[in-house]
Structure formats: structure tokens, C-alpha cells
Amino acid sequence: MRVITGIARGKRLLSPEGYDIRPTSDKVKESVFSAIQFDIEGAKVLDLFAGSGQLGIEALSRGAQSAVFVDKSNSAINVVKQNIAATGFADKSTVISADYTTFLARNNTKFDIAFLDPPYQLGILKDALEKTALTMSNSGIIVCEHPLDVVLDEEIGQFSLYRKYKYSKICVSLFRVKELD
Numbered sequence: 604m605r606v607i608t609g610i611a612r613g614k615r616l617l618s619p620e621g622y623d624i625r626p627t628s629d630k631v632k633e634s635v636f637s638a639i640q641f642d643i644e645g646a647k648v649l650d651l652f653a654g655s656g657q658l659g660i661e662a663l664s665r666g667a668q669s670a671v672f673v674d675k676s677n678s679a680i681n682v683v684k685q686n687i688a689a690t691g692f693a694d695k696s697t698v699i700s701a702d703y704t705t706f707l708a709r710n711n712t713k714f715d716i717a718f719l720d721p722p723y724q725l726g727i728l729k730d731a732l733e734k735t736a737l738t739m740s741n742s743g744i745i746v747c748e749h750p751l752d753v754v755l756d757e758e759i760g761q762f763s764l765y766r767k768y769k770y771s772k773i774c775v776s777l778f779r780v781k782e783l784d
Contacts, residue, residue: 604616604617604618604629604655604657605629606657606660606661606664606690607629607632607633607636607661607664608636608661608664608665609661609663609664609665609666610664611660611663611664611690611691611692612664614689614690615689616655616656616657616660616686616689616690617655617682617685617686617689618654618655618657618682619654619655619676619678619679619681619682620678627657627658627720627748628770630770631748631768631770631773631775632657632658632661634768634770634775635658635746635768635775635777636661636662636665638766638768638777639716639744639746639777640665642715642716642742642744643662643665643666643667643716644665644666644667645666645667645668646662646667646668646715646716647667647668647669647670647671647712647713647714647715647716647740648662648663648667648669648670648671648714648715648716648717648718649670649671649673649712649714649716649717649718649735649738650662650670650671650672650673650718651673651703651706651707651717651718651719651720651721651731651735652673652674652703652719652720652721652722652731653672653673653674653679653680653683653698654674654679654682654683654720655679655682655683655686656672656682656683656686656687656698657686658718658720658746659671659672659696659718660686660687660690660692662716662718663690663692663695663696664690664692667695667716668695669695669696669697670692670695670696670697671696671697671698671699671712671714672687672696672697672698672699673699673701673703673706674700675700675701675702675703677700680698680700683698684698703721703727703731703734704730704734707731707734707735707737707738708734710738712738713738713739713740713743714735714738714739714740714743715739715740715742715743715744716743716744716745716746717735717738717739717743717744717745717746718746718748719731719732719735719745719746719747719748720747720748720749723749723750723753728747728749728753728755729755729756732745732747732755732759732778733759733760736759736760736761736762736778737760739761739762739780741761741780742780743762743779743780744765744777744778744779745759745762745777745778746775746776746777746778747775747776747777747778748773748774748775749773749774749775749776750772750773750774751769751772751773751774753774755776758781759778761780761781762778762779762780762781763778763779763780763781763782764776764777764778765777765778765779
């Protein structure tokens with residue numbers, strides 16, 4: 604696993620061990636970032652269920668202003684901190700050890716981009732998506748990685764499904780603020 608492009612291009616990233624951790628493949632990560640490439644510069648990013656922190660770090664490498672990394676696993680938090688240090692993004696990063704519901708309930712920041720990739724077997728993506736939508740800026744983008752058999756609503760609050768990408772058994776759904784007619 605590595606940073607694909609930007610100022611930290613090629614840096615290797617550590618990954619926490621365990622059944623719940625599924626690092627996003629480089630192919631999927633590259634496709635996601637191609638889809639949102641014009642929205643990254645200067646963005647405030649949320650990497651919820653951070654795991655290794657690779658999605659938030661990739662955004663920082665590509666010019667995001669800041670990133671908040673949230674995970675409830677202590678081993679994941681330790682790996683995120685190591686990866687942030689290795690890529691030189693400590694001054695742009697906040698790492699929070701918390702359950703997603705606790706973090707989102709206490710959060711006051713409006714995010715421009717949010718990455719949601721929770722452990723699949725927990726079945727919490729829909730709830731996390733609804734709660735995350737409340738913390739987004741008016742031009743926000745929410746990126747959800749999930750199994751193909753998980754069907755998300757096409758509208759969540761002020762957001763609507765913008766694009767859906769399928770990769771083998773994985774699906775990436777991008778939500779943007781609804782267009783006004």
C-alpha cells in the first residue's frame with residue numbers, strides 16, 4: 604500500500620492487522636481520486652473508520668487543507684499516527700480515537716470530503732452515511748466503499764447519489780449535494 608500521487612507520492616504506508624481491516628486497493632483508490640480530483644485542493648477531509656489512514660493521507664498528498672482521522676481501534680490509531688508521521692502531514696492532521704457515532708455527535712467541523720469505509724460485517728454504513736451528511740459543507744462529497752449487495756438510498760438529507768463504481772465484489776458510491784432545479 605502506497606500514496607499514489609502528490610507531494611507524498613510513492614511513500615509506503617503501514618496497515619493494521621486484523622479481520623476488520625481491508626485496505627482500499629490502489630486501483631479503487633486511483634479511481635476514487637480521479638472522480639473527485641478537482642474538489643480536493645484546500646478541502647477539509649474526514650477519514651471515518653480510518654484503518655490505516657490511507658484515504659485521508661492521499662487527499663493531503665493531493666492538496667487537501669486538513670484531515671481528521673477517526674477510528675475506534677487502538678491498533679488502527681497507532682498505525683494512522685505512524686503513517687502521518689512518515690508522510691510528513693502531522694501539522695495538517697487530527698487523529699481521534701472514538702466510535703463514529705460519538706465523534707459525529709460531538710463534531711463541530713464542516714467537512715468538504717468524507718470517506719466512509721466501515722467494517723462490512725457490522726452493517727453500519729447507512730447509519731454512518733446519514734450522520735455524516737449532517738456534518739458536511741454545502742459543496743460536500745461523501746465517498747462510501749461497500750460490498751455490492753449493500754444498497755444505499757439514492758438520497759440522504761441534502762445529498763444524492765452522484766456516481767457508483769463497481770470493482771469485483773466492491774462498490775464505491777459518491778454522494779454530492781443535490782442539484783437545485
